Amino acid sequence: MALIMSGQAKIEEIPKGSQNYYWVGLFFGIIVIAAGFIIIQILLSWQDLPTKRRNEGINQQIIVAIFAGTLMLSLPLLYMAYKAQLSPMVANNTTTQGVYVVNGSYHVTYYEKYFRNPVFQESSNVGVILYGVFGVVSATLVYLSMVFYKDLSAKRKIKKLKKEVQEFDKRLKEEGISFIGDPKDIVVKLYKNAVIWLEILGIPYRESWTHWEHAKRVRYKHDAYVELARLFEKAKYAPEKVTMEDAKRAYELYLIIKGEGHES
8 A cells, every 4th residue: 555655556557469459350351351252243143043034234333232231230240349348357467567456356348358458368379269260261251252253254154155156056047157258267167166065065175275185175076076176277277278068067067066966
């Protein structure tokens, strides 16, 4: 008591610590953004369901609204966790400099206990665990959002390609192959559309591949594709030798690859 009255003892302030709570905010922000991104992709994927009949265009206002709504819902939760009071605690600490913390019962927040107040040294392991949980959840959601995005992009690309070749095939049935151009153009166009149909059917294609590198990976209707690839090679390197008979044969092979013709 005399020490307090003489000013030689003082109440210790709770230090601010190393501001580790910024990491919590960072992890939380990543979680919110990744989760919102997944929700957006799920909503967009519903457009591909045939029973929904949704517009093909992406409404940018809906995307902004989902992000804003997610943030508005998340910020109050973060604030509540930041300010939530734990059960009353008693602190009694003496430093080497002779500074005393007066015994007493008081309330502290979750943030003060685990991320700011060094008086509670026993909670350091809990902080590490919490950071670990935030990190794992953040990484998982980011990975899932990337997987969702890749899958959704592939599906929408296939849908777009299928629509284009179906429109071409419709005109092909109505007008015949002559609307494409001369025999060389007919062979080239039918070959390229055959490649698109194979991609739609799940057979991969890369622009860096040559037509023969692609042929090695084609097992579906392999003979028809190889013959069409030979005609394409002829049209590409010796266009003056391509005849209308070659163009008609390319059309027959194209129908076989689509599954509408019969292999001879």
